[in-house]
Amino acid sequence: MNLTDEQKADIAALRATPAQTLRATSEGMERHLYEPKPVLDHGFVRVIDYMGDDTAITQAARVSYGRGTKSVSNDEGLIRYLMRHWHSTPFEMCELKLHVKLPVFVARQWIRHRTANVNEYSARYSILDREFYIPAQDSLAAQSTTNNQGRGDTLQGAEAERVLNYLRDDAMRAYDHYEEMISTEGQQGLARELARMNLPANIYTQWYWKVDLHNLLHFLRLRADSHAQYEIRVYADAICEMVKDWVPFAYRAFEDYRMGGENLSAAALDCIKRMLAGEDVTQETSGMSKGEWREFQAMLD
Structure with missing residues (x-):
């Protein structure tokens, strides 16, 4: 992660001047404010602002005035009830604004979540830095033979070195040409908005991303699932650590019911009941397709 001296000074200044407020704050999230958390080789994610805490969720659910007379244990129990029964609106009362630096190909995957407010660094007006994501060797993998959008075995030895050289050399060559094409003093050159089209998808971009807690948890x-692509999963993992400190009750419920739980179809639930009754259930007698049965078996293992 590369921060300029100006960026470091700005972060230090922001953290050195706390502001007095009457609004609810989260002690856990205050520790994260403005601090960049390194991700990948040049990326980071940092909290710029947040609104609400666990109490904001329960307050919205009860539509009460202030904290009321409910105990902490009741608050956690209510949040777990809301999470368990898929009540989304109370979680929308909390919001988080992040500053993220990430490779363009990760950003294009991330932006598919169309439930946030986004403002991205503009390569029409500014010149992108010479920074590219080059995977560590243990992250280089062949195409999976069973999953069209997944990875297989890790590349080794000369094959891994060959691929890494291509990635580095092609990225640097593309950036050299990008610089040469751009308009400079004494050279008419090409407009930045056109020159950027020659840049590779592993160049870094930055954006501000603001989202409510319900959509953030989605x-x-x-x-943050183990099946997600590694390069976006590490960003999600970093955000998880922040959310855990921000809304601990909501995050524990999220871990239990979303990350650690399973949703069962009617057919799957029927199979479990039959198995508990002692019946030997097979894919042929389950009422499931082969794909559903394979996932069902994996859930039970």
């Missing part, structure tokens, strides 16, 4: 459920 993002984390998908992107």
Whole structure:
């Protein structure tokens, strides 16, 4: 992660001047404010602002005035009830604004979550830095033979070195040409908005991303999952650590019911009941397709 001296000074200044407020704050999230958390080789994620805490969720659910007379244990129990029964609106009362630096190909996957407010660094007006994501060797993998959008075995030895050289050399060559094409003093050159089209998808971009807690947890459920692509999963993992400190009750419920739980179809639930009754259930007698049965078996293992 590369921060300029100006960025470091700005972060230090922001953290050195706390602001007095009457609004609810989260002690856990205050520790994260402004601090960049390194991700990948040049990326980071940092909290710029947040609104609400666990109490904001329960307050919205009860539509009460202030904290009321409910105990902490009742608050956690209510949050678990809301999570268990898929009540989304109370979780929308909390919001988080992040500053993220990430490779363009990760950003294009991330932006598919169309439930946030996003403002991205503009390569029409500014010149992108010479920073590219180059995977560590243990992250280089062949195409999976069973999953069209997944990875297989890790590349080794000369094959891994060959691929890494291509990634480095092609990225640097593309950036050299990008610089040469751009308009400079004494050279008409090409407009920045056109020159950028020659840049590779592993160049880094930055954006501000603001989202409510309900939609953030949906993002984390998908992107912090072990099946998610590694390069976006590490960002989700970093955000998970922040959310855990921000809304601990909500995050524990999220871990239990979303990350650690399973949703069962009517057919799957029927199979479990039959198995508990002693019946030997097979794919042929389950009422499930082969794919559903394979996932069902994996859930039980």
